[in-house]
Amino acid sequence: MTKEPSGKRDRLILAARELIHSQGVERTTLADVADASGVPLGNVYYYFKTKNELVEAVVNSRMQEMTDLLDTLDFLPSPVDRLKGMIQAAEAKVDEIVESGCPMGTLCTELEKRDDGLAEGAAALMRRHIDWVASQFRLMGHEDDAAEFAVAFVSGYQGAAVLTNALRDPQILIQESRRIQRWIDSLATSAG
Amino acid sequence: MTKEPSGKRDRLILAARELIHSQGVERTTLADVADASGVPLGNVYYYFKTKNELVEAVVNSRMQEMTDLLDTLDFLPSPVDRLKGMIQAAEAKVDEIVESGCPMGTLCTELEKRDDGLAEGAAALMRRHIDWVASQFRLMGHEDDAAEFAVAFVSGYQGAAVLTNALRDPQILIQESRRIQRWIDSLATSAG
DNA sequence: GTCTATAGTTTGATAGAC
DNA sequence: GTCTATCAAACTATAGAC
Numbered sequence: 001m002t003k004e005p006s007g008k009r010d011r012l013i014l015a016a017r018e019l020i021h022s023q024g025v026e027r028t029t030l031a032d033v034a035d036a037s038g039v040p041l042g043n044v045y046y047y048f049k050t051k052n053e054l055v056e057a058v059v060n061s062r063m064q065e066m067t068d069l070l071d072t073l074d075f076l077p078s079p080v081d082r083l084k085g086m087i088q089a090a091e092a093k094v095d096e097i098v099e100s101g102c103p104m105g106t107l108c109t110e111l112e113k114r115d116d117g118l119a120e121g122a123a124a125l126m127r128r129h130i131d132w133v134a135s136q137f138r139l140m141g142h143e144d145d146a147a148e149f150a151v152a153f154v155s156g157y158q159g160a161a162v163l164t165n166a167l168r169d170p171q172i173l174i175q176e177s178r179r180i181q182r183w184i185d186s187l188a189t190s191a192g
Numbered sequence: 193m194t195k196e197p198s199g200k201r202d203r204l205i206l207a208a209r210e211l212i213h214s215q216g217v218e219r220t221t222l223a224d225v226a227d228a229s230g231v232p233l234g235n236v237y238y239y240f241k242t243k244n245e246l247v248e249a250v251v252n253s254r255m256q257e258m259t260d261l262l263d264t265l266d267f268l269p270s271p272v273d274r275l276k277g278m279i280q281a282a283e284a285k286v287d288e289i290v291e292s293g294c295p296m297g298t299l300c301t302e303l304e305k306r307d308d309g310l311a312e313g314a315a316a317l318m319r320r321h322i323d324w325v326a327s328q329f330r331l332m333g334h335e336d337d338a339a340e341f342a343v344a345f346v347s348g349y350q351g352a353a354v355l356t357n358a359l360r361d362p363q364i365l366i367q368e369s370r371r372i373q374r375w376i377d378s379l380a381t382s383a384g
Numbered sequence: 385g386t387c388t389a390t391a392g393t394t395t396g397a398t399a400g401a402c
Numbered sequence: 403g404t405c406t407a408t409c410a411a412a413c414t415a416t417a418g419a420c
Contacts, residue, residue, distance in 0.1 A: 006385090006386095008385095008386095022305065023305050023306075024218065024302065024305040024306075026216065026218035026219060027218060027305065027306065029412080029413060029414085030413075030414065030415090031412090031413075031414095039386095039387095040386075040387050040388075041387090041388090042386080042387055042388065042389085042415090042416085042417095043385080043386055043387060045414090045415065045416075046385065046386075046387095049415090050414080050415080051413095051414065051415090100304070100305065101301055101304065105301075105354050105358075106301050106305070108354065108357070108358040109293055109297075109298050109301050109302075109354060109357065109358070110216065110301075110302070112292070112293065112357050112358060113214065113215050113216040113219065113292065113298070114215075114216075114219065119358075122358065123358050123359055123360070126355065126358045126359060127359065130355075148367060148371075151355060151364055151367060151368065152368065152371060154351070154355065155348065155351035155352045155354070155355050155364070155368055156347065156348065156351055157351065158350070158351035158354040158355060159346070159347035159348055159349065159350035159351025159352070159354070160347045160351070161351075162297050162300065162301060162347070162350040162351070162354065163318065163322075163343060163346060163347050163350060165300070165301065165304050166297075166300040166301070166304060166311075166314065166315050166318045167315055167318060167319065168315070172343055172347070175340060175343060176343065176344065176347055179340075179344060198403090198404095200403095200404095221394080221395060221396085222395075222396065222397090223394095223395075223396095231404095231405095232404075232405050232406075233396095233405090233406090234397090234398085234399095234404080234405055234406065234407085235403080235404055235405060237396090237397065237398075238403065238404075238405095241397095242396080242397080243395095243396065243397090
């Protein structure tokens with residue numbers, strides 16, 4: 001039993017993920033995380049030396065989540081299916097987005113307003129997303145426009161998430177999701 | 193001299209606007225605002241009973257800024273010019289957006305993660321923006337699609353702002369700005 | 385490894401002199 | 403109306419028993 005027999009570290013990260021998404025990094029206290037995960041406050045510091053280290057672990061956890069999603073989508077037969085699957089995955093989480101926005105987008109936005117280096121990890125998350133989308137457009141034959149299309153795709157989703165959250169209206173995400181899917185379809189027929 | 197002979201209230205709001213945009217509401221302390229505006233900390237409470245009241249004043253100030261922008265754009269000759277002018281106004285503030293994102297968007301995102309009623313004022317700001325854009329699309333003859341187009345327009349800008357800030361890349365905003373302007377042009381030729 | 389108690393800061397807010 | 407001094411609460415982080 002020299003290393004993590006009880007999974008407390010994972011529980012702390014899981015609780016921090018959710019609390020940070022719903023309340024933001026700044027308003028989430030270590031006492032909140034300790035309570036939510038059933039770990040005494042003092043014990044948190046055995047797993048994470050500082051609050052920032054816990055936040056960093058949450059960013060890494062979001063990166064893992066992204067990796068898992070991309071791995072799943074990669075099983076779909078065509079790039080069109082995969083891009084649509086990406087949007088549909090977001091659409092499946094409307095309620096969460098209405099309540100607290102995109103976990104990745106709001107995390108980036110919040111961390112960018114801080115001095116410490118935490119924003120870079122969050123930016124890497126966004127870059128990873130965009131790069132994967134670009135690779136799908138390349139597979140569709142849009143070699144030259146792949147990078148630009150990828151930014152438009154992710155940007156479209158992020159903007160929809162901001163508005164969906166700000167106006168607390170799930171229809172916004174659904175509407176934009178369909179708009180983006182129609183666009184993907186139109187790019188499929190007019191391949192490069 | 194019974195009411196505001198020195199403009200301190202305005203200076204406090206102005207300093208708070210900038211600090212909240214660059215650092216976020218949570219990390220901006222009243223001491224920060226007091227310092228930046230040259231007002232002693234204790235005196236801040238003469239003008240604003242609580243920190244939230246100051247934040248509310250900042251939201252109102254952003255609403256006024258939006259009103260001023262819309263009033264200016266309303267002088268342009270056509271709805272196409274006005275919509276393009278709106279995007280170009282954003283493009284003119286790229287540096288600010290690279291550094292800290294859209295003042296309105298990030299404010300909405302941050303306030304939505306709080307319990308107090310401050311998010312509603314920020315949402316009203318976003319709604320005002322969308323409504324004005326929708327009215328322009330209506331003037332272009334797109335009666336039926338105005339609401340949907342307006343959401344796509346504002347969503348496109350907000351998403352671009354999120355990515356521009358997260359990746360610290362001004363080209364993203366510029367590229368998306370042009371994409372949106374081309375779209376406006378295409379809607380002008382195919383009017384309803 | 386786990387947990388309680390508490391130290392040390394920061395910060396929102398107030399008291400009260402001028 | 404203005405400003406200094408300070409309180410009280412919240413929170414990160416540590417000390418040290420078990």
